[in-house]
Amino acid sequence: MKPIHILLAVLIAAIWGFNFVVIRFGLDNFPPLLFSALRFAAASIPFILFYRNPGIKWRWVLGIGFALGVAKFSLLFIGMDIGMPPGLSSLVLQTQVFFTVILAAMLIGERPNRNQVIGMFLSFSGIAVLASHMQSGGNLFAFSLVILAAVFWGISNIMMKHSKPENMVAMIVWISLVPPLPLLGLSWVFEGPELITHAISSLNTTGLLSIFYIAIISTVIGFGAWGFLLKQYTASLVTPFALLVPIFGISSSALVFGETLAPVQIIGSLIVGLGLIINLWRMPSDKAIQQTA
Numbered sequence: 001m002k003p004i005h006i007l008l009a010v011l012i013a014a015i016w017g018f019n020f021v022v023i024r025f026g027l028d029n030f031p032p033l034l035f036s037a038l039r040f041a042a043a044s045i046p047f048i049l050f051y052r053n054p055g056i057k058w059r060w061v062l063g064i065g066f067a068l069g070v071a072k073f074s075l076l077f078i079g080m081d082i083g084m085p086p087g088l089s090s091l092v093l094q095t096q097v098f099f100t101v102i103l104a105a106m107l108i109g110e111r112p113n114r115n116q117v118i119g120m121f122l123s124f125s126g127i128a129v130l131a132s133h134m135q136s137g138g139n140l141f142a143f144s145l146v147i148l149a150a151v152f153w154g155i156s157n158i159m160m161k162h163s164k165p166e167n168m169v170a171m172i173v174w175i176s177l178v179p180p181l182p183l184l185g186l187s188w189v190f191e192g193p194e195l196i197t198h199a200i201s202s203l204n205t206t207g208l209l210s211i212f213y214i215a216i217i218s219t220v221i222g223f224g225a226w227g228f229l230l231k232q233y234t235a236s237l238v239t240p241f242a243l244l245v246p247i248f249g250i251s252s253s254a255l256v257f258g259e260t261l262a263p264v265q266i267i268g269s270l271i272v273g274l275g276l277i278i279n280l281w282r283m284p285s286d287k288a289i290q291q292t293a
Contacts, residue, residue: 001233009241012225017248019218020086021256023077026210030199031191032077035211037183040069042215044176051167054174060163061171065178068156072149074183079145087259090249091269092130092146094242094276098123099154101279107158116279123275129268168227172219243276 001009026035054061080089098120104110112120131143165171187196199207229238250269253259261269 005229005232008225009229009238010244012222012229013241013244014248015218015222017090017245017250018252019214020080020090020249021252022210022213022218023080024086024253024257025206026214027077027081029202029204029207029210031187031195032081033074033183033187033191034196034199036069036073036077037180037187038211039073039215039219040176040178040183041180042211043219044173044180047169047173047220048177051170051173053170055166055170056163056174060159061174062178064156064159064163064171065175066182067152067159069175069179070182070186072152072156073179074186075145075149075152079142079149082142082145083139084142084146085253085259086257087246087250087253088130088261088265088269089146090253091246091272092127092143093150093153094246095123095127095147095272096150096153096157097276097279099151100157103154103158104161108162119275119277119279121275122278123272126268126271126273126275129271130265133262133264133268165227168230169220169224172223176219243273246273 023035026039029035030038076089076093080086084092098116101110101112101116101120105112127147131140160171163171226238246269250259250261
């Protein structure tokens with residue numbers, strides 16, 4: 001890869017890693033379902049006129065929009081809202097890689113290679129170590145929601161693989177148009193009109209910047225740049241840079257919030273990371289699944 005493109009890949013990973021810190025700030029200003037709705041509205045409505053064709057079939061737009069936008073991000077935001085730390089969330093969410101492999105084997109008959117099986121075993125062992133350290137009740141439930149978010153990310157990966165988007169940014173803009181109304185409806189039912197009204201009426205600079213960052217910088221610009229790299233190079237060359245996302249996520253959360261990991265959490269995180277590295281080692285480009293955050 002050209003040095004400038006390596007720097008771009010690292011920058012994207014940094015943007016996506018810091019995204020978890022920004023989400024935490026956003027959740028201090030909005031209830032999670034409303035925050036997710038506003039994020040996708042900001043990532044789609046201003047850009048629809050520039051991308052009039054999603055570049056994929058409409059059934060994929062709806063399917064990916066619901067799996068990625070409504071399910072995955074709602075579960076992630078709720079999990080973080082009720083106690084899952086940003087840094088740890090950035091790592092646990094990367095198990096989407098292995099849920100993608102499992103779903104690909106179950107649904108489209110793609111057999112995992114040896115490295116994927118070993119990596120899967122190690123990472124899920126690391127997840128078990130992390131789960132064992134979680135307190136029963138709230139923290140374990142929050143942890144479980146982030147794992148479930150990774151499952152839905154895996155589902156959306158399978159759909160993205162089959163949709164074969166012509167333009168990554170156009171696809172992201174159009175699938176981002178799907179979640180806002182369902183999420184607003186869910187927010188109205190579960191979070192209540194009073195909480196929604198209070199969040200909107202007390203909107204401040206931090207809340208606006210949080211929406212701007214995760215909608216424009218992380219989603220539109222981040223995915224657009226990632227799509228550019230995937231067009232220039234094989235997926236097996238670009239994808240490993242996604243391993244930097246939890247590194248940036250954990251380090252930025254430590255700097256901003258003072259998040260620290262207990263020794264058992266460090267061990268579990270290292271096991272998960274080792275599994276991800278083994279999974280990507282010499283991964284065939286035609287079997288690679290795009291990993292983003």
